[in-house]
Every structure is written in C-alpha cells, then in structure tokens.
Amino acid sequence: MRKLAALLLLALATGCSGGGQGAEPQVRQSLSAADAEVKFAQCMRDNGISDYPDTIGSEGYTVKDPDAFDKAQETCAKWREAGGLTKKVDAAYVDAVTRFAKCMRERGMNVHDPDPRTGQYSVSVDNKDRAAFEKAQNECVHLLPR
Numbered sequence: 001m002r003k004l005a006a007l008l009l010l011a012l013a014t015g016c017s018g019g020g021q022g023a024e025p026q027v028r029q030s031l032s033a034a035d036a037e038v039k040f041a042q043c044m045r046d047n048g049i050s051d052y053p054d055t056i057g058s059e060g061y062t063v064k065d066p067d068a069f070d071k072a073q074e075t076c077a078k079w080r081e082a083g084g085l086t087k088k089v090d091a092a093y094v095d096a097v098t099r100f101a102k103c104m105r106e107r108g109m110n111v112h113d114p115d116p117r118t119g120q121y122s123v124s125v126d127n128k129d130r131a132a133f134e135k136a137q138n139e140c141v142h143l144l145p146r
Contacts, residue, residue: 031082043076066112066122073120089119096145097121103140109133 031039037055044052049072053061063069097114101121104111109132114121123133 031079036079036082039082040076040079043079044072047072047075063122063124066110066124069122070112070115089117093119093145096143100140100143103143104136107132107136107139109136 041052041054048068052072094114094116097119101111101113104123110124112121112123
C-alpha cells in the first residue's frame with residue numbers, strides 16, 4: 001500500500017562521525033550544499049532507501065518505512081553536516097513537536113516523536129486516510145512553534 005508521508009519541519013539531520021579502527025573516514029567539511037545533498041541522497045539509497053531522490057521538491061518524499069528511513073538518515077547525516085545543511089534546535093522546540101506528535105497519535109495517526117537532536121519527525125498516512133490526517137493536523141497544529 002502506498003504511503004503518503006510528510007517529513008514535516010526540519011528535514012535536516014545532525015551529523016555524526018565515528019572514531020577508531022573500522023570507522024568511516026571523516027567527511028570533508030568543504031562540500032557545497034548541492035554536492036552534500038547529492039552525497040546524502042546516494043548514502044540514503046546505499047542504506048536501504050532505494051528510491052530516495054537527489055533533491056526533494058515541494059511535493060516532499062513518500063516514506064514507506066519510517067524506521068528504516070530514520071536509521072538511514074542517521075547514518076547519512078554526516079553529508080548534510082559537510083555541506084553546512086544542519087540546524088540545531090532547542091529543547092523547547094523539540095518539546096513542542098513532541099506534544100504535536102502525541103496529539104496526532106491520540107487522533108489515530110502514525111507519528112513518530114521527533115529526533116531530540118534535529119526536531120525532525122515522520123508521519124505515515126494511508127492515502128485513504130488523508131482526510132483524517134488533515135483533520136488531526138488541523139486540530140494539533142497549534143502545538144507547533146511558529
């Protein structure tokens with residue numbers, strides 16, 4: 001079944017790098033934003049999100065498996081950091097998004113709590129439930145920071 005997903009707010013992930021033997025080499029910090037996006041997209045594809053596009057337009061991206069997507073995004077975050085595409089969020093923002101996610105779940109929507117480092121969260125909605133999703137979103141949107 002096709003899933004409609006909205007990656008709402010801050011689709012940017014924070015970077016991480018490992019150390020020690022066997023760790024991936026550190027990513028250059030001088031990539032352009034465009035090059036970093038392409039590297040990030042390729043990394044997502046290499047980590048199980050085979051249909052991830054090089055760029056995401058205003059139509060967004062359909063997430064079929066939020067858990068696999070989140071795992072791949074965490075693995076690939078280093079590319080966004082290398083291109084200067086990361087943004088730090090404060091605890092108040094993450095708290096507000098967590099309240100929004102809870103509100104959505106209380107209305108039957110599959111909304112993950114946000115990543116505490118990025119504020120990013122994912123939503124999966126069956127196309128047939130789009131009206132219910134929009135109703136729930138309208139009831140909960142007041143919880144999001146402006």
